[in-house]
Structures are given as structure tokens and as C-alpha cells.
Amino acid sequence: MQLADRLLPLQANVFADMDQAKARAIATGQTLIDLSLGSSDLPTPPHVLDAIAAALIDTATHGYALFHSTQPFRLAAARWFERKYGIAVAPETEVLPLIGSQEGTAHLPLAVLNPGDFALLMDPGYPSHAGGVYLAGGQIYPMPLLAARGYLPVLEAIPAAVLAQARMMVLSYPHNPTAAVAPLAFFEQAVAFCKAHDLVLVHDFPYVDLIFSPGHAPSVLQADRQRQVSIEFFTLSKSYNMGGFRVGYAIGNARLIQALKQVKATVDFNQYRGILRGAIAALEGPQDCVDTMVETFCSRRDAAVQALHQMGWAVELPPATMYVWARLPEPWAADSVRFCTELVEHTGVALSPGRGFGKSGEGYVRLALVHPPAVLTAAVQKIAAFVASRK
Incomplete structure (x- = not known):
């Protein structure tokens, strides 16, 4: 075989x-x-579990969950993002539910890369980012992250020959494994760089809430408010301790959302709607x-x-x-x-x-x-x- x-x-x-x-x-x-x-x-918070438990006896939640049926969750995600960052996004075209953010980061290369194209990845970085690129037939250019530079990549050091063949850059701050936090100024630099080189900018954002200083961890969409080149991935696994429920979402450029939606539709439907009701309760309920x-x-x-x-x-x-x-x-x-x-x-x-x-x-x-x-x-x-x- x-x-x-x-x-x-x-x-x-x-x-x-x-x-x-x-x-x-x-x-x-x-x-x-x-x-x-x-x-x-x-x-997992009790009010989230209560919402899921209540859905179990609702037979309307027992069928396939197609895209339209996820509208309440997409609205909740859009409202959550606007409350946190003051940026309005369109839930119909700029938000996509995911079976955990890893599903999205692994599938997006299939929508962006042709065989042989480069993806610019963080080194060190989360291993599944590389896995998605390999499955799409892409090549990886590792961007070294060093303590002396605050674990931020040196974008100017990327060779011109690689950039000519590159189609996407993947960032993730707060960063796993180094725990580094990138300032908004770096995201502004990265957005300008990706615009100049026609790159998709992917930001994996699982630790959006897990920051120990006052204020919020910056969103890449604060640097790309018109969503020209960027897509950002969120999960409820960390903020709401829902890792086993496998629920996340993407927010970003409408073309990228549509492209990822096409790949996703080939692979799966969506989660059980009871889980999405629990996710809505998490995003819209008490945040203590x-x-x-x-x-x-x-x-x-x-x-x-x-x-x-x-x-x-x-x-x-x-x-x-x-x-x-x-x-x-x-x-x-x-x-x-x-x-x-x-x-x-x-x-x-x-x-x-x-x-x-x-x-x-x-x-x-x-x-x-x-x-x-x-x-x-x-x-x-x-x-x-x-x-x-x-x-």
C-alpha cells in the first residue's frame, strides 16, 4: 500500500x-x-454548561448545522469583538465558525497556497501552523524569533527570492511558546509589509484574554481596520476553558472568509448547535x-x-x-x-x-x-x- x-x-x-x-x-x-x-x-463556567444542557432536549438542535443556522453565534462573536476592540465587523461575510481555531489555521493554507508557494512562519511557533502548510503542498520559510528582539521576527531579513514566491505570513501573539506580546506598532509594520508584498496576514489569537498587564492584547485588525489583507483566529478553549468542546471562529477579510468557508464546506458541517449556544452564553454572559x-x-x-x-x-x-x-x-x-x-x-x-x-x-x-x-x-x-x- x-x-x-x-x-x-x-x-x-x-x-x-x-x-x-x-x-x-x-x-x-x-x-x-x-x-x-x-x-x-x-x-467550563456553569452558565455555559447550563446553556448546552438546556439545548440537549431541544430537538431543533439535533440536525446538521449549516452556515445559516450559525447566525446567532456569528452575531455574538461580532458583538464580542466590537465590545473589546471598538471595530464593527459583518457577521454574514467577515465571521466564520470553526471547530476550534486549529481547524481554521490548518485549512486556510489550502485556500491560499498553490504547491511550492512559501508561507512565512514563526520559529519557534505552534506546530500545527507548519502542518497545514505541508498538507497544502507549500514550503516553509522560518522567521527566527530571538529573545534579544522580544521574540518578534525581523521582516526586513526575509530574502527577496522567498518573498517573490510567498503568499502568506502567520503570526500569533501572545505567543506560544515564548509568551511574548507584540505591540500594536509591530502589527502595523506587519500589515504594511504584507500589503507591499501581496501577502495574506494570518494572526492566530488563542490567548487574546490571557494577558497579565492592564489593557488588551492588540488585535491585528486594529492595524488593518478595513480587513484588506488580514484574518484572525479565535478560540473559546483558553478564555472559557472549553477546549474539549472544539469551538472557535475567524474574523477578517471577506474574500479569505469565503475561501476558508469553501474548504470547510468540503470537510465538515459545524458543531452541534447546543455547543454553539454554550459559546454564545460564554461570549455574551458574565465575564468574571x-x-x-x-x-x-x-x-x-x-x-x-x-x-x-x-x-x-x-x-x-x-x-x-x-x-x-x-x-x-x-x-x-x-x-x-x-x-x-x-x-x-x-x-x-x-x-x-x-x-x-x-x-x-x-x-x-x-x-x-x-x-x-x-x-x-x-x-x-x-x-x-x-x-x-x-x-
């Missing part, structure tokens, strides 16, 4: 290797403290649950960073997201996969190796703050003991 060549770039998966290492740790009796996955451990979520992750961040500093690990205080991005000490800096594999097998503490996020991620690990402060502190103590034992 022969399989498609497009699967070849998807075969190497650092996170699959880590799953095997976690399984070995459990098999040897280790108690697993899993800080490798950015899956919130917080509960979001404030509580942010406060919870902020306290976890503080506990984890304090513990890391006490062990002598000079990590920066993350301004956003649910992650700590930590540079590995010697002699581990050249092999983050080896460090993470041996750490989980000897201590039960699982981290994400930086190499899994791209070449520029090597030498780092990512800690997901998905446990209470006491557990995070205990995990860091185990890490400290492991590092000390290997000196």
Missing part, C-alpha cells in the same frame, strides 16, 4: 516521542506531573469567569517563576499565556528532547522540548501552568534535584 507523499513531513513528531517517554515513566511507577500540554485544567481564569494563571506563573529562580534558573516573568519559556542550563542546551525525555523518566515531570516548536526553540523548554501553585512548586523542586544530580 502506498500513501501520499504529503504525509512525509508530518512523520517526525517530538511530542509523540514525549508521549512515549511519559508512558515509560508511568510504567516504572513514577507519579506524572504533566506540564507538557497547554490544556487548561480549569472548569475570564477574570478569574487570568488571576489563576497569574498566581501560578508567579509561583513557578519564584521556584525556578530559587533553583538558580534565570527565567523571564511571562507577560501572558499559560506558559513559562525557560532556557536550558548546560550541558543540556544543545538537546532539549534528551533533557525532557530523561527528566520525565527519572522524575515524572513532563515538559515540552523547545525543538518541537522549531529550530530556534532548541535550548529551551516550555512549562505549561496547568496545575495549582503547590504542584508547580513541587515539580520545579524535582527538576532542580534532577539537574543537580547530572552535574
